[in-house]
């Protein structure tokens with residue numbers, strides 16, 4: 001009995017080490033112009049977005065990617081926190097310095113959602129859709145989200161994806177319906193490979209964006225949008241806008257037909273309205 005204890009703990013440690021994301025492999029295979037010229041990997045950090053902003057303050061060039069195994073103060077949209085299962089999630093932020101008007105930035109954020117959805121649907125046949133503006137869903141449950149933050153001329157696009165493992169323990173902590181990519185793929189996904197694929201997509205989308213191709217970027221996003229044609233309620237500040245989601249404009253706004261006219265919403269939180277509500 002005494003003999004087996006150390007062996008068991010060594011095995012456990014080895015498994016843990018193997019479960020860590022291999023950031024140097026990601027750097028080696030990445031075929032990008034701008035995104036990922038430098039990858040900063042942290043086993044544990046407060047927030048990859050915060051770290052990318054700190055690097056930006058210190059003069060870091062655009063394209064740097066901050067990746068973490070786990071976050072102690074992960075940030076979500078609207079002041080929420082973002083929790084993760086260490087070793088099972090993808091948590092990363094891309095530092096960019098786009099030469100554009102701030103009113104264009106929502107398009108960059110939709111572009112990041114499109115990058116994830118394109119990679120996961122075409123590369124892994126996982127039916128990922130988007131819920132305007134930045135939720136990634138599979139079968140109606142959230143599998144990831146995007147948080148774009150800006151400071152000075154720096155823009156940080158932060159992406160969190162629940163990749164592997166069962167969603168139940170996270171779900172219990174968050175209190176909403178979550179899922180993981182593994183659940184729909186049927187096997188654990190290689191996180192490094194997913195990260196490379198998404199970064200390469202983001203790189204292409206960023207080139208399009210920088211070239212003024214906003215409509216093209218939004219076009220890529222629209223293919224995945226799940227709320228169009230649906231009855232929705234959108235909280236916009238203190239106001240609740242109810243109606244049918246009609247379109248996403250070329251500048252990334254959601255058009256809602258309220259029955260009394262159309263509203264173009266640039267920021268808000270969408271909820272689907274089901275028959276029973």
Ligand code: BTN
Nearest residue numbers: 047049074075076077145158160
């Ligand atoms: C959302 O609320 O849906 C957006 C969640 C974004 C979470 C990611 S995880 C990596 C990056 N760092 C953060 O602190 N937040 C984003």
